[in-house]
Amino acid sequence: AQPDIATVPEEVLSLARAARHVAVFSGAGISAESGVPTFREVQTGLWERFSAQDLATPEAFEDDPGLVHTWYRWRAALIQQVAPNPGHRALARWQRQLTERGGSLSIATQNVDDLHERAGAEVLAHLHGSITAHRCAECEAPVELPAPQYDGAAAPAQPEDPPQCTVCGEGLIRPGVVWFGEALPMPAFEAAAAAMQSADLILVVGTSGLVQPAASLPLLGMERGTPLVEINPEPTELSDAMHHRLRGPAGELLPALVQ
Numbered sequence: 001a002q003p004d005i006a007t008v009p010e011e012v013l014s015l016a017r018a019a020r021h022v023a024v025f026s027g028a029g030i031s032a033e034s035g036v037p038t039f040r041e042v043q044t045g046l047w048e049r050f051s052a053q054d055l056a057t058p059e060a061f062e063d064d065p066g067l068v069h070t071w072y073r074w075r076a077a078l079i080q081q082v083a084p085n086p087g088h089r090a091l092a093r094w095q096r097q098l099t100e101r102g103g104s105l106s107i108a109t110q111n112v113d114d115l116h117e118r119a120g121a122e123v124l125a126h127l128h129g130s131i132t133a134h135r136c137a138e139c140e141a142p143v144e145l146p147a148p149q150y151d152g153a154a155a156p157a158q159p160e161d162p163p164q165c166t167v168c169g170e171g172l173i174r175p176g177v178v179w180f181g182e183a184l185p186m187p188a189f190e191a192a193a194a195a196m197q198s199a200d201l202i203l204v205v206g207t208s209g210l211v212q213p214a215a216s217l218p219l220l221g222m223e224r225g226t227p228l229v230e231i232n233p234e235p236t237e238l239s240d241a242m243h244h245r246l247r248g249p250a251g252e253l254l255p256a257l258v259q
């Protein structure tokens, strides 16, 4: 037997082979093996004293726009410097295979990175926005910023102020992401809900399942009895609701699942 196949039970392999419409709900853990830190990891450099949860808020941006802006620019630089991993690539491959056979694989991600896309997959829903999109915090005008100049490997020594909006002349430019207390983009949320409700297999990959309302999306499959499979090295808030729990890194388990 091939060693990597042994980590996925036969029952789950046969679910994967039989599935025509797969829905994937992904979180920071799928990008961890690419070198993008998850939200519950301890931060370094300028952000040492802050948790990611504290920085991802409108209040943090109001209190210290430079700190939050620089954090996002540094993360954008890091994301730009890293590459998709075998987990992202396995999903992209499976999406192509299913689409060719008249099926589908829908990805609803909480991640603001573009690593699914760079692996060749189409993403149905970016539930928490995108780190490369920007808009005015006051008038909401969309703005394009040049690619960040930081070295993503090292945190910048000094915070840098965000640019000012040239449309209204008042607001500061903020990242096009969803912070705590903000509403998720409705079209993305609805598309993800529809994909979960029509799937015949749901994969929950690399998420702690702590952040609502996104974390409730895969549970929509329970109404139809759709098999739910979790891929995560650790138990999560969603684990109890899963029919199968595959404990290990997504970069190894996803390629083993997609034959």
Ligand code: BJW
Residues within 6 Å of the ligand: 026, 027, 028, 029, 030, 032, 033, 038, 039, 040, 041, 053, 056, 110, 111, 112, 128, 177, 178, 179, 180, 181, 182, 183, 184, 205, 206, 207, 208, 209, 210, 211, 212, 213, 231, 232, 233, 234, 236, 248, 249, 250, 251
């Ligand atoms: C691996 C791995 C490997 C490691 N392979 N796996 C009760 C009910 C409903 C809501 C609330 C509630 N209490 C509070 C709320 C509100 C709040 C919330 O949920 N708070 C909780 C913390 C309790 N939610 C909100 O505020 C949301 N908005 C909202 O509710 O709006 C209401 C409203 C309606 C109408 C009008 C106005 C308002 C918004 C939530 C926005 C979340 N935003 C962030 C930041 C995005 C930008 C950025 O990137 O900076 O989204 S926070 C952060 O958490 C980010 C993530 O997408 C999200 C989820 O995190 P994720 O992806 O699960 O990562 P981690 O780090 O938590 O977990 C990583 C996992 O990977 C771990 O399990 C590891 O084991 C695993 N792993 N290596 C596989 N190799």
Ligand code: ZN
Residues within 6 Å of the ligand: 136, 137, 138, 139, 140, 141, 165, 166, 167, 168, 169, 170, 171
């Ligand atoms: Zn403006």
